[in-house]
Amino acid sequence: MPRLLIQLESAMGETRVAASPDTVKKFLSLGTKVAIERGAGLAAGFVDAAYGNVGAELVTPGDEQFWGQTDLLLCVHAPSEISLQKLRPGATIVGLLAPYSNSALAAALKSAKLSAMALELLPRISRAQSADALSSQANIAGYKAVLLAAAALDRYFPMLMTAAGTVQPARVVVLGAGVAGLQAVATAKRLGAVVYVSDVRSAVKEQVESLGARFIDPPEIEQRPDESGGYAKQASEAFLAAQREQLSNQLAEADVVICTAQVPGRKAPRLISDLMLDRMRPGAVVVDLAVEQGGNCANTRPGETVDRNGVKLIGASDLPCSVPNHASALYSRNLVALLEPVLKDGQLSLNIEDELIAGCLISHNGEIRHNNVFNMGGSN
Numbered sequence: 001m002p003r004l005l006i007q008l009e010s011a012m013g014e015t016r017v018a019a020s021p022d023t024v025k026k027f028l029s030l031g032t033k034v035a036i037e038r039g040a041g042l043a044a045g046f047v048d049a050a051y052g053n054v055g056a057e058l059v060t061p062g063d064e065q066f067w068g069q070t071d072l073l074l075c076v077h078a079p080s081e082i083s084l085q086k087l088r089p090g091a092t093i094v095g096l097l098a099p100y101s102n103s104a105l106a107a108a109l110k111s112a113k114l115s116a117m118a119l120e121l122l123p124r125i126s127r128a129q130s131a132d133a134l135s136s137q138a139n140i141a142g143y144k145a146v147l148l149a150a151a152a153l154d155r156y157f158p159m160l161m162t163a164a165g166t167v168q169p170a171r172v173v174v175l176g177a178g179v180a181g182l183q184a185v186a187t188a189k190r191l192g193a194v195v196y197v198s199d200v201r202s203a204v205k206e207q208v209e210s211l212g213a214r215f216i217d218p219p220e221i222e223q224r225p226d227e228s229g230g231y232a233k234q235a236s237e238a239f240l241a242a243q244r245e246q247l248s249n250q251l252a253e254a255d256v257v258i259c260t261a262q263v264p265g266r267k268a269p270r271l272i273s274d275l276m277l278d279r280m281r282p283g284a285v286v287v288d289l290a291v292e293q294g295g296n297c298a299n300t301r302p303g304e305t306v307d308r309n310g311v312k313l314i315g316a317s318d319l320p321c322s323v324p325n326h327a328s329a330l331y332s333r334n335l336v337a338l339l340e341p342v343l344k345d346g347q348l349s350l351n352i353e354d355e356l357i358a359g360c361l362i363s364h365n366g367e368i369r370h371n372n373v374f375n376m377g378g379s380n
């Protein structure tokens with residue numbers, strides 16, 4: 001019977017957990033034994049007793065004996081290298097393992113002879129949608145980014161006709177219309193803003209317009225970035241310069257800018273320069289969701305709000321952690337969707353021929369796969 005362990009997350013500011021009581025119940029029904037570290041769900045609103053009541057065993061965090069018996073470790077972030085050494089050879093870890101350019105993780109997986117599935121690398125195919133943790137978390141980030149912006153803005157979002165006169169709706173520019181960006185568009189529209197969107201992928205225009213926003217066509221220069229697997233590829237510096245020039249006028253009129261433009265494994269494209277910020281009005285707000293990847297906007301800092309001549313620059317690095325109950329519930333369901341086929345007939349078996357498993361399996365019993373991801377440069 002496979003033994004599952006759910007870890008208490010130790011990363012600073014992390015409030016999520018990799019299993020809810022509902023998904024623990026589901027894993028038990030699949031013929032597994034489930035242990036959870038005490039307090040693992042507390043910050044997400046799931047008390048220990050709720051896990052105990054559905055049949056999980058509550059264990060002391062970091063208990064060597066339990067780690068040594070575990071077949072499958074569910075986590076949000078990869079455990080520390082020291083903790084990984086506690087797992088037995090052949091055990092599997094599953095989570096948002098941040099594999100890009102992470103040679104230390106590769107070395108730890110290799111030396112402990114572990115298997116590891118990094119959810120960031122799940123192929124974007126329809127069969128994978130229910131397991132797509134990047135999407136479930138990005139959706140939350142897009143929603144929360146708009147709420148943060150609305151709370152920080154010195155104006156209303158909706159158009160209002162009051163006895164004291166008419167208030168014009170806020171003007172919101174969303175940079176990048178992937179999962180987070182589209183949710184930001186929908187949320188800003190629901191609050192009554194007028195929304196403009198910039199993206200480099202051609203498929204996006206229709207999605208943006210169907211949400212009632214206006215699409216800013218990318219600059220018409222030859223080096224428009226390619227796309228692959230639903231993702232944009234890295235743009236050339238010439239393209240980004242043309243894009244900044246194009247966006248500069250838009251931003252000068254904006255009340256809010258939500259930055260979500262990303263290229264997997266690369267530094268985020270720099271879309272807002274100091275000169276563009278100089279043209280924004282005092283009181284405007286920029287929320288940069290790409291801040292951990294270097295930021296779409298100059299001067300943003302992870303987890304901080306910087307006041308730059310009256311423009312508030314919010315470095316929104318961990319927004320899913322600010323909605324931990326739903327973020328955990330959705331993340332947990334993503335894990336069930338991914339692992340249900342792996343736990344068939346009360347056995348744990350990784351079918352490495354399966355496109356889904358092959359896509360995200362970065363290590364198989366310590367044999368490193370996807371070396372290109374581990375060795376990826378972070379340069380733009």
Ligand code: NAD
Binds near residue numbers: 178232
């Ligand atoms: P992401 O976080 O990697 O990037 C966010 C957005 O930034 C993307 O839309 C990208 O085109 C855009 N971007 C990159 N460079 C830019 C630039 N210079 N200027 C403006 N925008 C720029 O992407 P994501 O949100 O994880 O997903 C991207 C797409 O993948 C989705 O929109 C969707 O079409 C697809 N997807 C498919 C599935 C599935 O079928 N299972 C699931 C989720 C997403």
